[in-house]
Amino acid sequence: EPEVTQTPSHQVTQMGQEVILRCVPISNHLYFYWYRQILGQKVEFLVSFYNNEISEKSEIFDDQFSVERPDGSNFTLKIRSTKLEDSAMYFCASNLDTPNYGYTFGSGTRLTVV
Amino acid sequence: EDQVTQSPEALRLQEGESSSLNCSYTVSGLRGLFWYRQDPGKGPEFLFTLYSAGEEKEKERLKATLTKKESFLHITAPKPEDSATYLCAVRTTGANSKLTFGKGITLSVRP
Numbered sequence: 001e002p003e004v005t006q007t008p009s010h011q012v013t014q015m016g017q018e019v020i021l022r023c024v025p026i027s028n029h030l031y032f033y034w035y036r037q038i039l040g041q042k043v044e045f046l047v048s049f050y051n052n053e054i055s056e057k058s059e060i061f062d063d064q065f066s067v068e069r070p071d072g073s074n075f076t077l078k079i080r081s082t083k084l085e086d087s088a089m090y091f092c093a094s095n096l097d098t099p100n101y102g103y104t105f106g107s108g109t110r111l112t113v114v
Numbered sequence: 115e116d117q118v119t120q121s122p123e124a125l126r127l128q129e130g131e132s133s134s135l136n137c138s139y140t141v142s143g144l145r146g147l148f149w150y151r152q153d154p155g156k157g158p159e160f161l162f163t164l165y166s167a168g169e170e171k172e173k174e175r176l177k178a179t180l181t182k183k184e185s186f187l188h189i190t191a192p193k194p195e196d197s198a199t200y201l202c203a204v205r206t207t208g209a210n211s212k213l214t215f216g217k218g219i220t221l222s223v224r225p
Binding site for chain 1: 150155156157158159160162163201203209210211214215218
């Protein structure tokens, strides 16, 4: 069964450093998403991406965050200057058609900012 | 503000003991209600989408129902492998593709 692949599975970074989280969505999917889950809290929407542009973003997704689809297969989330409160599990997801089709989520990248 | 509340927070069942998980929502307008399963250290796994009150969907031991204010995930004769966190999420008329999640219900099924 096709999977969404995320790398790395765990990343530790110093506060103020830039990090790039990488995702390979399912190949024929058209909609791409980033969500995050702080330990013990809800899964929270960050951003959606369709047709090579951001289609929706949350208040969390401020100027420190950016997304890119640099080629036909990768989808990345960059955090420019990490803060302690950015520590969370970051999930990439994709789906084929309208958003009401269930997303396929990756297994996540656990980001720890120290 | 759109809200999704799940109850109970945790549920422990004996194998074979059927029960229901509740998801209540307060939204401006509903475009879809989603149920996901999440295992520890993994991403959510899609189970169902429900669109309108009265709709029901089934998959193996799981059955999801929807009213205008809440959704239930009924688990019939659960097995230990059904142990997981079950997440409810909504997509609203004010959103393009964003899902708003509840905190989840952690289900443990004892053999």
